[in-house]
Amino acid sequence: MKKFMNQPDTMLTESLQGFAAAHADLVTLQLEPNYLVRAKKAQNKVAVISGGGSGHEPLHSGLLGYGMLDAVCPGFVFTSPSPDQMLAAAEAVECGKGVLFIVKNYAGDVMNFEMAAEMLSCESATVLTSDDVAVENSTYTTGRRGVAGTVIVEKVVGSLAETGADLATCKALGDRVNRRTASMGVALTSCTVPAAGKPTFELGEQELEMGVGIHGEPGRRREAMRPADEIVADLVKAILHDLAPAAGSEILLLVNGFAATPLMELYLLYNSAARLLQSHGLIISRSLVGNYTTALDMAGASITVCLLDDEIKQHWDSPVHTAALRWGM
Template sequence: MKKFINQVDDVLAESLTGFASAHANIVSLNLEPHFLTRRHKAENKVAIISGGGSGHEPLHGGYIGYGMLDAACPGHVFTSPSPDQMLAAAEAVHAGKGVLFIVKNYAGDVMNFEMAAEMLPFESATVLTSDDVAVENSTYTTGRRGVAGTVIVEKVVGSLAETGADLAACKALGDKVNSRTASMGVALTSCTVPAAGRPTFDIGDTELEMGVGIHGEPGRRREPMRNADAIVADMVAAILEDLKPAAGSEVLLLVNGFAATPLMELYLLYNSAAKLLQDKGLNVTRSLVGNYITALDMAGASITICLLDDEIRQHWDSPVHTAALRWQR
């Protein structure tokens, strides 16, 4: 294993320290327990908090800032953060209107966020993201996994929270976005967890894993490598079978890299997916291409489609300023 590390046990703390230093105008870091918050605490708004295992950067710390998250709780690599991290983060950013947790549907994350919510001295609610159409169940989840669609939920709900909307409204919008979003991933190589020192799974040079999870969980099937158009066609078909969009629907198309796939290839995948959607009578009016929820050093990508409406589009377009996502209206 060749990685830029000092000691395996220090990877998370050193990485978080570097991140917080590089983006000191946006985030603050607490190390005991680990959590990140906005540098300047927001006032009189629902506090939006997410978190999960590290190794998926820029998720979630990269999305702290105006228009998205107020705090994020990073666990160790591919390991859920603990309830005490979530509790401490919530107490640090609570701004008088309750806390909304945005939680990817993995058993450890769900259990620990639920435990934290039960201990909070103020009102809270949870949006559970479950956009992965690849499998219904896995060793990590009960039901569908939360993957790249989580970024869309965090952006849209974060925007609504900035308007002063109440906790119920923020949760309702998060649930709506999740219900209108679906994702499918594919891997060309495995990832290597630093503590393990070897690839999570073995895959041949002429194979791909269709429907892979962001921790290297098995997908729908192992199959021979094919050209990009054929791979994208299968991914988009699975997503559309789930969403069943009406002809003429307006969609957001996110092509997400797992960290080791060049942008040149990600844009090629986007081109293929956009043409397919156009041929099926769907209008791609919003797009995002890049590494937004990764899997350490895995080569691969995911495609996410979100069915837009006026409300979702408005909050997707609204200003955002974070380390990993930023734009003005």
């Protein structure tokens, strides 16, 4: 294993320090416990907080800033942050209108965010993201996993919170976006956790893992490598089966890389998915392509479809200023 690191046990701290230094205009880092907050604390709004195991960057730290998150709690690689991180972060950014946690559906994340919410002295609520249609249960979850659709939930809810909307309204919109979003991924290689020093699983040179999770969890099946159009057809079929969109529906199409797949290939996947979705009578009115919910050094990608309505479009289009997403400012 070759990685740019000094020691596995200091890798996260050094990476967080580098991120905070590179984006000092946007974020401030606190250590022991580790959490990141906006450089300039927002006022008179619901505080939107997320987090999870590291290794999925730019999720979540890269989504911290105006129009999205107020605080982020990074756990160790593929490991849930602790309740004390979440509690400290919530107390640092709460400003009188309560705290909304956005939590991917992984057992450790759910349990620890629940513990933090119980210890908070202010009102709180949780949006649980569960957009992965690949499996109903996995090693890490009870029910569907939260994956790349989390980016859409955080953008839309973060925008609504900036308007001064109350906690219940922000939660309701987050839950609605999650219900209208479906994702599925495919891996061409495994990922290598630094502390382990070897791939999480083995894939042959001509094999792929269909429906893989963002921690390297097993997918629906292992199969022979095929042309991109055939792979995309399987991903899109599963998504459409889940969402059952009516012809004429407007959608947001997100093609997300797992970190080691070149943009040339991601745009090829977008082209294939767009043609297929349009052939089903769907209107792609918003799109995003790039590495947003990664899996360390995994080669692979996921496709996400979100069924849009006027309110979701409004908050997707609204100004955002973070390390990973910025427009309209």
